[in-house]
Amino acid sequence: xxxxxxxxxxxxEQDPNVRNKNFEEVALGYTEEMAIEEAKRCLNCKHKPCxxxxxxxxxxxxxxxxxxxxxxxxxxxxxxxxxSLPAVCGRVCPQETQCExxxxxxxxxxxxxxxxxxxxxxxxxxxxSERTFEKVPSNGKKVAIIxxxxxGLSCAGDLVKLGYxxxxxxxxxxxxxxxxxxxxxxxxxxxxxxxxxxxxxxxxVKIHTNMVIGKVLTIxxxxxxxxxxxxxxSGAGLPSFMNIPGENLNGVYxxxxxxxxxxxxxxxxxxxxxPIMRGNSIAVVGGGNVAMDAARCxxxxxxxTVYIIYRRSEAEMPARLEEIHHAKxxxxxxxxxxxxxxxxxxxKGWVKGIECVDMELGEPDASGRRRPIAKEGSEHVxxxxxxxxxIGTSPNPLIRSTTPDLATNKWGCIVADEQTGQTSKEGVxxxxxxxxxxxxxxxxxxxxxxxxxxxxxxxxSKK
Amino acid sequence: MYKIVRKEVLNPQVKLFEIEAPYVARKAExxxxxxxxxxxxGERVPFTIADYDREKGTVTIIFQEVGATTIRLGQMNEGDYxxxxxxxxxxxxxxxxxxxxxxxGGGLGVxxxxxxxxxxxxxxxxxxxIAGFRNKDIxxxxxxxxxxxxxxFITTDDGSNGNKGFVSDVLKKLLDEGNKYDVVIAIxxxxxxxxxxxxxxxxxxxxxxxxxxxxxxxxxxxxGCRVTVGGKIKFACVDGPDFDGHQVDFDELIxxxxxxxxxxxxxxxxxxxxxxGRTNA
Numbered sequence: 001x002x003x004x005x006x007x008x009x010x011x012x013e014q015d016p017n018v019r020n021k022n023f024e025e026v027a028l029g030y031t032e033e034m035a036i037e038e039a040k041r042c043l044n045c046k047h048k049p050c051x052x053x054x055x056x057x058x059x060x061x062x063x064x065x066x067x068x069x070x071x072x073x074x075x076x077x078x079x080x081x082x083x084s085l086p087a088v089c090g091r092v093c094p095q096e097t098q099c100e101x102x103x104x105x106x107x108x109x110x111x112x113x114x115x116x117x118x119x120x121x122x123x124x125x126x127x128x129s130e131r132t133f134e135k136v137p138s139n140g141k142k143v144a145i146i147x148x149x150x151x152g153l154s155c156a157g158d159l160v161k162l163g164y165x166x167x168x169x170x171x172x173x174x175x176x177x178x179x180x181x182x183x184x185x186x187x188x189x190x191x192x193x194x195x196x197x198x199x200x201x202x203x204x205v206k207i208h209t210n211m212v213i214g215k216v217l218t219i220x221x222x223x224x225x226x227x228x229x230x231x232x233x234s235g236a237g238l239p240s241f242m243n244i245p246g247e248n249l250n251g252v253y254x255x256x257x258x259x260x261x262x263x264x265x266x267x268x269x270x271x272x273x274x275p276i277m278r279g280n281s282i283a284v285v286g287g288g289n290v291a292m293d294a295a296r297c298x299x300x301x302x303x304x305t306v307y308i309i310y311r312r313s314e315a316e317m318p319a320r321l322e323e324i325h326h327a328k329x330x331x332x333x334x335x336x337x338x339x340x341x342x343x344x345x346x347x348k349g350w351v352k353g354i355e356c357v358d359m360e361l362g363e364p365d366a367s368g369r370r371r372p373i374a375k376e377g378s379e380h381v382x383x384x385x386x387x388x389x390x391i392g393t394s395p396n397p398l399i400r401s402t403t404p405d406l407a408t409n410k411w412g413c414i415v416a417d418e419q420t421g422q423t424s425k426e427g428v429x430x431x432x433x434x435x436x437x438x439x440x441x442x443x444x445x446x447x448x449x450x451x452x453x454x455x456x457x458x459x460x461s462k463k
Numbered sequence: 464m465y466k467i468v469r470k471e472v473l474n475p476q477v478k479l480f481e482i483e484a485p486y487v488a489r490k491a492e493x494x495x496x497x498x499x500x501x502x503x504x505g506e507r508v509p510f511t512i513a514d515y516d517r518e519k520g521t522v523t524i525i526f527q528e529v530g531a532t533t534i535r536l537g538q539m540n541e542g543d544y545x546x547x548x549x550x551x552x553x554x555x556x557x558x559x560x561x562x563x564x565x566x567x568g569g570g571l572g573v574x575x576x577x578x579x580x581x582x583x584x585x586x587x588x589x590x591x592x593i594a595g596f597r598n599k600d601i602x603x604x605x606x607x608x609x610x611x612x613x614x615x616f617i618t619t620d621d622g623s624n625g626n627k628g629f630v631s632d633v634l635k636k637l638l639d640e641g642n643k644y645d646v647v648i649a650i651x652x653x654x655x656x657x658x659x660x661x662x663x664x665x666x667x668x669x670x671x672x673x674x675x676x677x678x679x680x681x682x683x684x685x686x687g688c689r690v691t692v693g694g695k696i697k698f699a700c701v702d703g704p705d706f707d708g709h710q711v712d713f714d715e716l717i718x719x720x721x722x723x724x725x726x727x728x729x730x731x732x733x734x735x736x737x738x739x740g741r742t743n744a
Contacts, residue, residue: 171682173500173507173547181684210549212682216486238698239686248696248715250722254686260679265506271733273506273531274679275726349718396683397701 003040006109011116020299020330023185023268027091032072035120039068041105042112049102050114055446056089056154057082060099064117076125079118084157084200085150085445087126087192088179090119093442094320126195133202139163141459144227146213146399149177150441151233151432153197155448155455156205162456166204167227169211174264177235178433178441181264182256184293186300190263214398219406219428228462229427229455232414233448236433237396241389242285246343251277251351255286255294255390262297279386281305283354285340286390287317288438292324294388295332306332307382311339311359311372335382337361339374343387353381393438403428413437421451422458429455465499465548468521470541473603477527477571478537479513485520487550493578494556494673494705497522498681500547501535508532509678511575511704512551522550525574525603531730552681553704556671558582561645563589565637566612567630567659569651570596575673576650577604577611584611591637591644592616595630595651599623631658644668649708653717660708670708674699677722691715 012028013019019026030038042064050060058079066075079086095101095115103111125131143159145152148170156166174180179193201207211217213234222230239254241247258276261267265274282303284295287310299306308327310317313336317324328334337359344353358378361370395412407415407424414423414430421429431447433439469481487497496511514523528537539545556579558564564583568576573594580590592612596602597620609615618628634647647670649659656672663670676699679685683701690697691712697703 171549172680173549181680210547211486212549212552215551216490216549238683238701241686241689241696243696248689248691248719250718257679257685257687260685265679266504273504273730275723275730277722349715398683 002043003037005041008041008110008113008116009034009038011113016326016329016331019186020296023300025189026186026326029123030116030120032070032124035067035072035117036070038113039064039117042068043104045104049104050099050112053099053102055098055442056449058089058099058118060114063121064112064114067117067121072121072124073129075121079121080199082449083445084154085196086118087122087196088150088188089442089445090115090117090122091188092183092440094440096321098442122196123192126192131199131202133199135204136161136163138165141165142167142227143229143231143455143459144169144222145231145233147171147177147233147235147432147434148175148197148207149233149235149432149444150179151235151434151444151448151451152177152231153200153448154445155231155233155431155452157200157203158449158452159455160200160203160205162452164456164459166206168205168207169213169217170207170209171212172264173209175207175209177233181260182290182293183441184259184263184297186296187293212398214402219399219403219425223427228459229429231421231448231451231455232399232423232428232430232434233432233444234396234399234434235444236393236438237412238394239389240392240394242340242391244340244342246345246351247389249343249345249351250349251279251385252343252387252389253277255284255290255388256393258294258388259290259297262301268297268301276301277386278302279384281384282386282388283307283309283340283382283384284388284390285309286392287312287319288390288392289319289323290438291390292319292327292332294390296327296330298386298388299330299332303386305384307335307384308332309335309338309340309354309356309382311337312369313337313361316369337372339372341379344381351385351387353383354387355379355381393433395434395437399434411437419450420454421447422454427458429458464544464546467539467541467543467545470539473525474601477525477574477601477603479523479525479574480536480539481514481516481521481523482545482548483520484522484548484550487522487548488515488517488520491515491522491551492555493582495551495553496681496704497524497548497550498552498678499524499545499549501532501539502546505535505546506532507547507679507681509552509675509681509700511673511675512578513574514578514581522548525571527571530727531733534731549681552700554702556582556648556705558586558588558646561586561588563591563642563644565591565593565634565642565644565647567593567634567647567649567651568595569630569649569655570601572651572655572673573604573608576648577607579648579650580608581611589613591642593618593630593633593637595620595633595655596624597621629658630655631662634659635662638662638666646671647708648672653713653720656708656711657713660711660713664709671705672708672711673704674706674711674716675704676716676719
């Protein structure tokens, strides 16, 4: 008999006033008992609407039913068949707009907690089983993957299972891309990212760090080195700024820099060699997940007051509801319908405030969201000593500037077929933020997966 | 891991490392830089490429011990390994059509100006090399500079080498004497590059400066290295580090370079404590 409770088994969490002072994980994860209880809420629908909502096609009812039977390791294996990063996805996927949105149980009550169960299965396997992975025999074909973020890792995971010799080239000293430099420890522990990458290494994927493709090797040189196909998953690039006065004052960070210092370079640890400014009053400009991450990190570094400044209302915020909720619980102050007009500095050039105007919402714009319009004469100053700009990024120029036959659009994003990732250059595929501009981990993983299939077909067709 | 194959002490604070990094060596050009980390806990620090040997597969950096990382680096020796060494980063310098150039280095900037002079000299360009140091005891690369220039002028702030003055004074004199340059390349402390750019501005001589803002990743991701050039935000790591000296907002650069002065000092103190076996009281 299924568990007919209308609500998900609640997720244990650290208390907001404790966790906003540490970098440990916020959500603590289900126990075995909780997982089995929640798994029993799944109706095992024959037509599996949830699976159609998953960009990487996880066989959701199957793995949940294995959890319900207490077969945790088998559940993990089932997920791993189609998803190379279950512990990551179970934490950072927006399930509410994907698998869980399609769940039949959600029609009346809450959907099955698919994300929490995925996380449980992955965590259980990482903790309880010393696994070996059999390498699929090589088919003699080599694929180069540029970037070891979610798109590249997911593409690599699928290709290595098909027998390809996969080499990932990573520009940084550490693999993981946004999973290690962008998403904070308290949402996604870096040791888990490392463990999921280790699974790929055990399966035969090679990772070369410190290799800045476009500089140290061009795409053409990768083909000369014997690669049969190339996948570009180089991710989002340079931070965008607002082009308002004062953005280069001391104390203005891009979210990329702020988060990289904290996450990749561990600047939150006391004796880290990489420094970070620990402001007392901080304004984060933007309304996405990155803005929430930056605000919550700033709070954890000891800031008394942290504002989110966003020009539309909460309904238009691109951040996940869960992140907004967590940020509010932790004491982040939301200044909505507020838009910065300039950043003010003291006589030494350090930030001392941010001038904003009030906004109201007009008619919907091209994005379908109501256009914010400034209210005249509503200028006011918020006293802050640090400003973090989290309004998006533009793609990294290193690859496009050294690959003249790779088509990009007017924003600099690589042009790639939505279904296959095929670019304008033969044998070159692309996916993730490098193609779409800043999006989610799971969409990048989905793109990596589609490209893996297309690369397999492309290489086979050349024989 | 990247092996240090040669270490030279150029003066008590300035050291030269030749590092095995074959992929970087294959592509390195004057004007570009690398990012290195000493070990797993190290910070990412950019260093301009001072020289490279494609056949040996090595890249040379020259650095001054100013912060915790460079002090720690200075204690490493031949045969030791660096954890990370990524590059070549940044846009290489371009010298097409140049017939006569003035290459100017200030202090450690000489180490970065040198490969530019070497490249120009190799292309058959007439090179006047102007190098400035605080005093004669810290003069570096004198032989090397002489080998790649038609005329070499070395000045010291205190006159201890018998030639007192700033590099900008020498340049001004050369210009006043009627020397015509297609390009002036100035590399050194921001204030020196600013002054040199002001000297050349009235003459309308193209002036290239190499900027050294604070960076984290160095690959076009963090945006920390932004500088204002011609009123627009540019990123030194992917748009530079070479820029038109007449367009650069040097005052902003100088201010932004002071961002972590306090942290840097604290970090040096911590490091000294570890070195000397002191515990923090």
